[in-house]
Amino acid sequence: RQQLDFYRKLSQYPSALSRLTRIAETSEMLWNYLLNNLELLELLDKPVPDISVENLTKILEDQLSSCKGNEEEEIDRLRQFKHTITFLVGSAEMEGLVSYEHARNGMTALAEIIVRAGFEMSQKSLASRYGEVKDSKAEQCHFAIVGLGKMGGEEMTYHSDLDLIFIHSGEGETTGPSIIGAQGY
Numbered sequence: 386r387q388q389l390d391f392y393r394k395l396s397q398y399p400s401a402l403s404r405l406t407r408i409a410e411t412s413e414m415l416w417n418y419l420l421n422n423l424e425l426l427e428l429l430d431k432p433v434p435d436i437s438v439e440n441l442t443k444i445l446e447d448q449l450s451s452c453k454g455n456e457e458e459e460i461d462r463l464r465q466f467k468h469t470i471t472f473l474v475g476s477a478e479m480e481g482l483v484s485y486e487h488a489r490n491g492m493t494a495l496a497e498i499i500v501r502a503g504f505e506m507s508q509k510s511l512a513s514r515y516g517e518v519k520d521s522k523a524e525q526c527h528f529a530i531v532g533l534g535k536m537g538g539e540e541m542t543y544h545s546d547l548d549l550i551f552i553h554s555g556e557g558e559t560t561g562p563s564i565i566g567a568q569g570y
Contacts, residue, residue, distance in 0.1 A: 401426070401429035404429045404476065404480065405419075405426070405429055407479065407480070408476060408479065411479060412475065412476075412479055414475065414543055414544075415472060415475050415476055415479065418468055418471065418472045418475075419472070421468075422465075422468050422469075422472070425468070425469065425472050428469070428472070428473060429476070434470070434473055436470070436473075436474060436483075436487070436490070436491035436494060436495075437494065438494045438497065438498065441470060441494055441495060441498050442498055444466070445462075445463070445466050445498055445502060448462045448465075448466055449462055449463070449502070456506065456509075456510065459506055460506070463499060463502055463503065463506075466499075467495065467499055470491075470495050471492070471495065471543060474488050474491045474492060474495070475488070475543055489539065489540050489541060489542065490539055492541035492542060492543065492545070493535075493536060493539040493540065493541040495541075496532070496536055496541050496545075496547060497532070497536070500530055500532070500547065500549065501530075504528075504530060511570060512561070513561075514561060514562075514563060515559035515560075515561040515562075515563050515564070515565055515570060516559045516560035516561025516562070517559065517560050517561075518553075518557045518558065518559050518560075518567050518570050519557055519558070519559075519560055520554070520555060520556060520557040520567075521556065521557070526553055526554045526555065526557040526567050527553070527554040528551065528552065528553050528554070529551075529552045529553075530549055530550070530551055530552075531549065531550045531552060532547065532548070532549055533548040533549070533550065534546075534548035535548075536548065536549075553567045553568070553570075554567075555567065
């Protein structure tokens with residue numbers, strides 16, 4: 386039933402069918418995204434999205450707001466968001482609608498947003514088990530994530546891995562029911 390609906394939509398949007406054909410001919414990665422995420426077919430007739438950090442952050446926040454703290458659903462939405470934006474940027478670049486450099490910047494922005502969201506999700510989960518991390522003066526410890534390599538150079542590609550360094554502000558331990566040090570946290 387769902388596949389029939391997709392076929393109907395494609396017949397209503399000939400430009401989407403043309404774009405689908407080009408994707409199948411030229412990009413195995415994008416074709417595999419489509420095969421594994423058929424809902425992306427609906428996006429073939431849409432214009433290129435604004436791939437700025439601000440806009441992508443807003444889109445993700447809107448999608449996560451309906452999860453109501455359901456961790457599994459948040460992770461699933463984060464995964465879907467990554468697939469959707471990767472597909473949109475990749476197909477737009479393939480069509481010549483965005484430049485190579487703009488696509489690299491978009492993929493870097495996407496990686497930054499996903500790392501930030503993943504960090505925030507993990508902090509919520511850790512805080513519920515361990516509490517906050519405080520130093521010897523009872524002040525909150527701080528954490529930072531530094532992107533190296535392609536991420537640090539804003540040159541992420543569709544197949545780039547993430548070279549990350551996690552930094553914390555120093556010695557400390559958690560305040561919750563189970564106590565661990567800042568390094569372990």
